[in-house]
Amino acid sequence: MLNTGIFYNSRPDGFGVLEVADDSPAPDAPRQFVPLKRTEVTGTVTGPLAVLTLAQTFALPDAAPGPIEAVYRFPLPGDAAVTGVQVRFGAVEIRTELKEREKAEGEHKAAKRAGRQAALVTRESPDVFTLSVAGIRAGEEVVVRTDYVQVAKAEGAGWSLRVPLTTAPRYVRADESRSPHANGQPLALLRDPGHRFALNVTFAEAEQVRSATHALAVEGDRVQLREGEVTPDRDCVLTWRAKAEDRSALRVWTQPDPATGKAYFLALCAPPKFADAKKVPREVILLVDHSGSMSGAKWEAADWAVERFLAGLSEDDAFSLGLFHSTTKWFGERTRKATPENVRAAVEFLKQNRDQGGTELGVALEQALARSRSAETPARHVLILTDAEVTDAGRILRLADQESEKPNRRRISVLCIDAAPNSALASELAERGGGVSRFLTSNPDDDDVTTALDEVLADWSAPVLTGLTLEVNRAGVEVTGRSVALVVPGPTSAIDVGDLPAGRPVWVLGRAPLGTDPLTFRLRTGAETVAEVHADAKGITQRLKAFFGADRVRRLEYLLTGGTEGEDLRTQVTRLGYEPAELGAEKVFAENAGESAKDAIRKLLVCESLAAGVPSSETAFVAVRSEIGQPVQGTVAVANALPAGWSNQFLNLRAGRKSASRRSFREYLAGPAALPCPAPAMPADAVVESVDSMLMDFDADAAGDTTTDYDPLERQKNLQPLGMKRKSSPPPRPSGPPAAKASTAAPGAGAPAKLTPEMISRLREASARGPRGALPALGDVSVSVKAGQHAPTDGAILYDSATGAAGQFTFLSVALGDGGITADNIDRELTLLLFVGDLAAPRARVKLADVLRLGGRRPLNLRREAGQPVRLTLEDPNGAWAAGTPALEIVLGWRA
Structure with a gap:
């Protein structure tokens, strides 16, 4: 899944990893000395709103001789709004401040050198954060609490919430190596990282709280894990039904904000299954991920889904099939009618092509969107089956935005298959693409993935409602991730909701100018009004501004990484509510124009982040304790758990340096002289400027050797990239009966x-x-x-x-x-x-x-x-x- 591009955002220097040395360690043995002890999610869920806190507890044994710094890459939901971080050093609690990233990092660095306890939380990508805690002392707990709010997804008659627990390796293109999102990689990967996850959430007015990924203990409104604590090797997915739920066709919550003259709104569109809805002819392009990270159960489930989907098409439908990894192979140059002969040939094409490589999702999607379109087909779709483990989200979403402008657009939907998928990208791509996203686990301990895929694909056999719009009686409406058109006579704004299987609900988040008359919302399909509501002030009103700000920050980040330039960039900035003049004068030379645009976007990103109080890749939370103590004597990397279902070929890569050999805990207890940062180039009070991982594929003869030092750059020359190994020997497909x-x-x-x-x-x-x-x-x-x-x-x-x-x-x-x-x-x-x-x-x-x-x-x-x-x-x-x-x-x- 990974290629040499991953090494471009890695460093030959780094930091040591403290662990107990074993004379004969197993390749996947758990690390016995880990400063991170426990991660717990607590909070309340009311209706579709989750107000949660992620608490991470760090501690050293009483016998530890000196304070250390722990660095950990951890996930949060990509669509959540992080509202604050609090740090408790023993009995002293400090609330962090959100500042420009460079300034925050400087304060953290100065605190370390002065011997002050400090914490720094930086955002690498929308769903991956880095936490650095300096000054963890023996016998003193350090607890970092991150507060965030999230809106649940509507699933049928109930709700679902995804809590990510680990960070998986992501494919990095060579030309994406300098993107800030390329840093959203785990520091190291182990089957058992040594720390555990716990859950303690209260559900108000809810029933049938369940999880397909974890066994739950439900006592009244309180939901915990049945096992108490578990290895964080998969997302925790919770589903529930609300008591006396009102699931009408349209529900709206608003938050008036007189200071800005705006009203923030959140609309739930749940179109009913109309009796006159018809099964319209479809033109469907299937993109199937055959990268290295899909090996195993995910591969088999994805291929089954393709066969199942093709078998359900009628001869009025048309389809294309593309298999992508480092390159994309197409079943024919044009779309074909779903005749029995064509379907049979497509299935044979799928069975014969078993090679694998990197994850060039963007390249495959661009090819899919460029294919010729059938003029007589009213419903055009791209359905992607993938784990979405890539970092070039900006350019991929740019493709979706460009496609949304076309009158004969294709809707983009994603079936994301993994225990710990890149759900932020999958959700955003489906939202901007006017389609739907669904997430399925490949873990054998969970519900059978193929059964879940059957249920998802059944939606596409249902009648499809085309051209759904949500109309708001205001001009100048701004909506996250969707296009808006002005309707005349008005003033009325029409928000594109998309083509949906009848009955599938979606969220629409936006803001509209305040006015003297109440806000009115109409859900329409063609000329027919499905539902109409007037805005009310009940429900989840106080959180909408933060949600909207978090989404604006995310969209600006994608502009920063998407390579958008020139007039297209000015158009996108205008849609976000900014003046094009804020980008500055247009430069003549391409190099100057690109850098000038990025600098302007960075400034907008910082301003929006600080104004909304939510973090971005250009801002960070920092907390520094005024009391001076001992200087930090070493930096310890905390590993992530390898996601369940992933091959051992992705196991560990310690971030490290050749001269910093692994030290045992016994050596650490002997005193500072044995700490794992002995090289003159990295003194005890040094700051790790980059904690990017060195993700490489160890050969079988090296996989068990976890004690030998290595030169990362030298090994880079001798090792093939992950997911591109043994192309000539793909895993055989099981023969049918x-x-x-x-x-x-x-x-x-x-x-x-x-x-x-x-x-x-x-x-x-x-x-x-x-x-x-x-x-x-x-x-x-x-x-x-x-x-x-x-x-x-x-x-x-x-x-x-x-x-x-x-x-x-x-x-x-x-x-x-x-x-x-x-x-x-x-x-x-x-x-x-x-x-x-x-x-x-x-x-x-x-x-x-x-x-x-x-x-x-x-x-x-x-x-x-x-x-x-x-x-x-x-x-x-x-x-x-x-x-x-x-x-x-x-x-x-x-x-x-």
């Missing part, structure tokens, strides 16, 4: 899978090979159902196991004995439910029609712990097989 290969019909043709003794034998042989070139799997679960054996109307139990060994279910295969039953004529609601551990909630839901349409096999990604029960049932809500099931052969792939 013979039943699928025997069919000559297209995936969309509903080919029958006839059950014969020979085919059953071949099916079992194929299942034993296991997925993706794994070692032969022993103990695959084979379920044979005789004709008429079950009447599954109320849920027939096909397989039940009370106990068993630990392992992972990797695929499911189905074959039918009745050749007359096909994907086209089978009841759509016939569903296999797979329960693992909890027999009350299925971990996977598999529609038989979908499996048959794609040849009889689909991937699974479910872990079973030792002793957990497993149950497979058949659900038939419509009673299609009430008289009895036909003969079935089902195989559950198993890997110990």
Whole structure:
């Protein structure tokens, strides 16, 4: 996933990492000495608003000889508004001040040299921050509390909130190495970083609080983790329903601000499922991420999603398919009608191309948007399947902005697949692109990712509402991430909401001039008014200005990193509410023009950040204690947890220097002479000007050697970039069951899978090979159902196991004995439910029609712990097989 560009924002110098030395450490052994002990998220959630605090606790053992500085890169939601940081050194609490970054860093540096305790919080990218805490003393806790507010996403009849817990490596293009967002990398990665995460949040007027990523303990309104503390190796996703929820088509909250003459508003648009909504022909471009970071379950789930999506298209639809990593491969030069022949050829193209490399998402998206457009297709979409782990967000979002201006625009949607995705970019790209974003985990401990993808893609089979707009009875309305047009007669502003599957809700955040008449909002589709409301003053009013300011800051940062220049830059700045004159006189030479524009944007960014009280890449929070103590005697990097589901090839890279060897904790306790900063070039009171990570791919023979010093620049010459290794040996795709290969019909043709003794034998042989070139799997679960054996109307139990060994279910295969039953004529609601551990909630839901349409096999990604029960049932809500099931052969792939 990473290339040599990552090294351009790395340094050969750096800082040591304190840890307990082991004579024979395992490659992924947890670090035993970590100054960061615990991270806890606390706060309250009321309706869709979350007011949260991230508390990070640092401590040294009582025997530590001198104070140290700890440096940690940590994530926050990219769409949140950070409202303040407080620091407590022992019993003394200090509130930080938001200042220009250079000034804040200077104060932190001076405090370290003077022996004062200090804390610095800088923002590297919208969702990645660096925390430096200087003066951590033995026996004294240091707690850093970061306050932020966030709006939940509307999911069906409920809400969802994503709390990011770790930072994953991100692909950096060579020409992005100087971008401030390129610094949003982890300092180091370990399977177990040694620190833990806890949750303690109160939900007001909520019910059914759940999490697909973490086991919860819910007592009344209070929600905690069932295990108390966990390794922070995945995002924590919370879902809930509000009691007596008002989910009308349009809800609006406002915050009048007489000081600025503006009214800030937040609108929830939830268009109903109209009876007259029609399934319109679509032109869809699928972009599938085949970079190195997608290896494993994410790759299989993404490919399944493509096959599933293509099989659901009608012949009135058109599609293109592009596979991208370092380069992009296209299935044909033009879009094609979704005929059975074209769909079959596209699936074969997907199966044959298994190479991988870097993550050139922007290059692929630009190619997709430049493809020819069908004049007769009313709904045009780009659907991207990726983990979005890139840093060139500015230019990618610039593509979305440019596309939004076109009369025949394509809507951009993102299915983000990862345990710890770049959710900030995915959400922003979908919002600016007029589409939707969904996030799915690839962790086997969570719900089956393929089942979740099935549910997401089902939305695109629903009727689509096109051209939705939100009208506000004011001119000069400003909206974050969406285009606004003036409607005449007026004054009325029309906000583009996008093309949406019927019933999908979205947020619209903006501000409008205050006036004498009340603000009125109308949600419209074409000439029809869906809903109309007048502004009220209830609900979450006091936070909207901070939200709007945080979004303006984020948009200015993307302008700074997006390479926007000339008239286009002036247009974008005007849309943000600034005067073009603030950019200064236009320069003649390109070099001068580029630097002059960046300097002007930086000035606007600083002013907006300080005025709104929210941080940016050009500002920072700093706190300095007046009391003078001992000078800092060393700097310690705190590692992030490698996201669940990621390959070990991304494990650790210590940020370090050749002369600063790893010191054991015992040596540290011996005194300052043994501290890990002995080189004259980095004295004890030095400030680490850059704490960028040295992210490289260790070969197998070096992966276990965690004690040898290395020269980062020398290793850079000898190592290939992450994600670009072994291009000639891509991971093999699991072969489908013979039943699928025997069919000559297209995936969309509903080919029958006839059950014969020979085919059953071949099916079992194929299942034993296991997925993706794994070692032969022993103990695959084979379920044979005789004709008429079950009447599954109320849920027939096909397989039940009370106990068993630990392992992972990797695929499911189905074959039918009745050749007359096909994907086209089978009841759509016939569903296999797979329960693992909890027999009350299925971990996977598999529609038989979908499996048959794609040849009889689909991937699974479910872990079973030792002793957990497993149950497979058949659900038939419509009673299609009430008289009895036909003969079935089902195989559950198993890997110990």
